[in-house]
């Protein structure tokens with residue numbers, strides 16, 4: 473069963489700032505190893521980008537900002553204009569992200585998805601990475617409602633998929649590589665907090681679909697057309 477009561481060290485407002493900043497810094501490597509965003513960019517996001525006008529993307533719960541940075545780099549390399557707004561509820565994450573070298577078209581901001589809904593904002597693409605497992609069932613429903621309001625095209629939430637093999641694989645193959653941060657401990661707790669594919673399918677409102685990605689990932693998608 474999902475252990476959503478487990479707290480992650482990085483969510484503690486009083487946690488060690490040095491370790492937290494190392495956690496944000498190491499997210500880039502972890503995500504490169506396990507998250508598969510290059511594949512998601514090529515298969516799901518890039519087909520929605522227009523070459524003839526600027527495109528917009530919102531990344532929710534951006535942490536240290538490595539995923540929106542990668543998306544900005546890939547889109548620029550492919551010749552697209554992509555304006556990215558990356559938001560996080562935690563001021564410490566935004567401070568870390570803003571302290572990194574600036575990327576053209578990428579803007580970080582402390583906000584929740586509901587703040588942008590109230591402002592009437594809309595984006596061609598909405599993404600998140602490792603956000604869903606942070607949420608309770610009712611928070612997840614609220615987030616998905618916000619995403620429907622914010623989306624003018626496609627929403628892709630990518631998250632861990634809970635399974636004993638994912639837990640073992642992370643404990644043996646990934647956690648020992650990261651020292652001086654919360655990656656190991658929080659990663660294992662995140663897997664225990666995350667949804668199985670069946671749980672996510674059950675929670676997905678009409679219009680949303682769940683796809684799996686190797687290794688041990690769930691993609692919760694809204695707005696995909698037949699060509700996807």
Ligand SMILES: C[S@@+](CC[C@H](N)C(=O)[O-])C[C@H]1O[C@@H](n2cnc3c(N)ncnc32)[C@H](O)[C@@H]1O
Pocket residue numbers: 499500503532533534535536537538539559560561562565583584585600601602603606
């Ligand atoms: C595990 S981190 C993932 C960070 C980043 N997306 C990555 O994969 O490296 C989850 C982030 O989501 C943020 N978060 C959690 N709930 C949020 C919400 N409702 N709105 C915005 N950010 C949220 C947390 O502050 C945290 O920085």
